[in-house]
Each structure stands twice: as C-alpha cells, then as structure tokens.
Amino acid sequence: MLPAMSLRDRKRARTREALVEAATVLFERDGYDETTIADIAAAAEIGTRTFFSYFASKEELLFPESDARVRAAVEAIADRQPDEGPAEVLLRALHKIGDDSDDLGSRLAALRLRFVRDIPAVRGRALQIQTQAQGEIARHLAAAFPDELDEVGAAALTGAFVGAITAALQVLLADLDRLDDPAAVQAAVRKATDVALRPWFR
Amino acid sequence: MLPAMSLRDRKRARTREALVEAATVLFERDGYDETTIADIAAAAEIGTRTFFSYFASKEELLFPESDARVRAAVEAIADRQPDEGPAEVLLRALHKIGDDSDDLGSRLAALRLRFVRDIPAVRGRALQIQTQAQGEIARHLAAAFPDELDEVGAAALTGAFVGAITAALQVLLADLDRLDDPAAVQAAVRKATDVALRPWFR
C-alpha cells in the first residue's frame, strides 16, 4: 500500500486519521450528541464542508475500517480446507472477525460499544453495517460450497450464526459496565460465540 | 378499547391515523425523501410542530404498530403447551408474527418493504425495531423455560431463528420486483422460514 500512495493520497489518509482522532477526543470529552461536525472539522483543521468529502455522516467516524474485517472474513472462506463443511468454514471466518475485531484497547472501540448501546442513530448504523457484511459473507460462502449451499441456504446459515452470537453478546455486554476493558469484552465475545454455537458444534 | 376512550383520546387516535394515511398517499406519489414532514402535517391538517407529538421522526410513520406484533408473540409464548420445547414455542411465536405481519394488501406494508430496501434511514430503524423485539421475545422465552434456558441461551436461540429467517427473506425479496403483491411476499416469508429452520425441525 505504501508504493501506490501519491503525496495527495498520503495527505488525504492523514487528514482522515486526524478526523477520527479528533472525533475520539471530543466524543470522550463531551459525548456524541454534544459534539458537532463543525467541532470535529475545526479540531482537525479542515473546513466543515470538507468533512463530508471524508465521511458521509457523523456515525461513519465510529466505523472507519468496517470493510477490512469483511475482507478478512472473505479471505478465511477462500482458505477453505478440503475436509471442512460450510459451518466450520463460517465459524473460522467469524472467529477471524471476533478476534482482531476489537482493536483491543483502542479508545475508539470503547466509544463505539458505548454509543452503539446508547445512541439510536449509531445503533442503527451498526446494524446496517453488520447486515451488509453478513450478506457478503453469505455470498462468498455459497460460492465456496456450490454443491451444498444455494444463496438462500447460505444466507440462512450465516444469519443464524451471526444472529445468535450478536444476541448473546448483547445480553452479556448489557451487564458489563466497563466497556473499555478489552479483556472483559474479549471474554464476552468468546463466551457469546461459545454459547451461541454450542448447538452446532460440540 | 372502545370503553376507556375519551373524546380527547378518540380525536387523537383519529389524527394519528390521518397522519399515517396522508403519509402513505404522499410517499406513494412522491417518494420518501421527496416528502417532507411539513407536507404530511399539512395534508393531515395539523401544524408541523404538532407532528412531533404523534411521531418522533419520519421513519416511525412506517411502523405504526410494531409493538402489537411483539405482544402477539409474547402471548404465543405464554400459551406454551406442556409437551413443547423452547424451539417449538419460539417457532409458534414467530409464525404468529409472520402470518398477520403483513397486514396483507396494506399499501403501507408495500411501502415499508420498498423503503426498508432502498432508504438507509428506514432500514436502520427497521433493524433497530427488530432487534428490540427479538430481545423482548428472548426474555419471555427464558422466563417460560427457566430450567432449560438462561438469558444468554434464550437470546442466542432467538437470535439464531430471527437471524436465519431475516437473512433468507432478504435474499428472496431481493429477486422480487412486485413487493406490493401480498401473496408473493407471504410465500417468500413461508419459504424463508422453511429453509432457515429446516436444520432445527424435520
């Protein structure tokens, strides 16, 4: 990625990071609703108008690399071993997301968890991103198992796994007040995956 | 419900219906984004400001009775028969929703399907409503099976069912251009439920 980066692109990437960083600081200090886009743009030293050429909305700031995870999951599916069934491959792909997913210790990750719980607009966006990711994963899964799965079956299987894990995780995180403790969150993710998928594996 | 309805309450209910009806007409004619809240309020002959004492946002107009369905599902769980297991009861509850869910032939239902697919804000809201409903159903399910299920397990089971059905349905509806054909939609719902839950029953 370093090679094909013109000065223009590098500058743009730096501004993008500056925006996320500025937003993180302001969100932590003032809260989500209390921070305006104008505040964030000013802190990152760009014009308010320019913000919208980097992020389409305020929520997007909280999900700056959502597609990287999908790519990781898709790669995991491509690595399918001959002896694996659809469920095993899918499980491996989801673990890939769950493991590195929480850029452990990232302040942004903690904010994200909190705001997904507390701010409707953020929750809505998170659910949309998840739904879309789920769809892409299902498509790739169907492609990897043309004999065993059709599009609908792959979607159902993926939806079942993701739905079960997400729902279990939600309950577990609800009782957790320290959302900024990476170890605790990680443990909750593991337990949720464990409980949710027990009916399939074991 | 007729008894405990004062004139005030009846008038309020009528205004609420008028808003939904006006919105339906305008949405059909002009589309979602092109219809402003001011337009809708004017068509229902109330002040723009007053709109917000009936609905918190434009999206809510598309989900006027989302809680009635949850209540139906909860009742279905309460009707648990002694010989039923958690999965059977949950299936019955979800069927309850799926059956009457599409106020078949309702123009609003057709609009809802279209807008959930096309308008991000509406999709986000729909997912939120579904997530919340799912949580409530899971809580009641756990309560109905205190020995077999804990909160987390009930959430996982419910999430798996709902996730599987929703994902399957999404694929099926994507290929459907006539979202206003109740029979076709109903058939898709049945097929999605069927495919999604085959692994559990059969």
Added chain:
DNA sequence: GACCATAGCTGCACTCAGTGCAGATTTGCA
C-alpha cells in the same frame, strides 16, 4: 350552565446535519 386546571395545539426562533454550487488552491505530470 359557568369555571378552572390541565392536556393538547401551534407558531416562532433556533441548532445542526447534509447538499449544491462556484471560486480559490494545490497537486501531478508534462
């Protein structure tokens, strides 16, 4: 039937998200 407390309705002024446009600035490349 008059009276009053309360709930509901409305206009006004405001903040903020987000968009279109046009002009200035910067970058990539020849």
Added chain:
DNA sequence: TGCAAATCTGCACTGAGTGCAGCTATGGTC
C-alpha cells in the same frame, strides 16, 4: 514552468428536530 484535474472551502439553502410561550379545547366540578 505551466496546465489540467483533484481537492478545499465558503456561502446559501433545505429539512429534521427541539424548547418555549401563548393559545385553545376538554373533562370534571360546583
């Protein structure tokens, strides 16, 4: 150095949504 394209930015605008203050209608009371 010079030019075309990409980027940045201010300006003006629309529309969602909120707080407030004043008005109106309702429900119950005397």
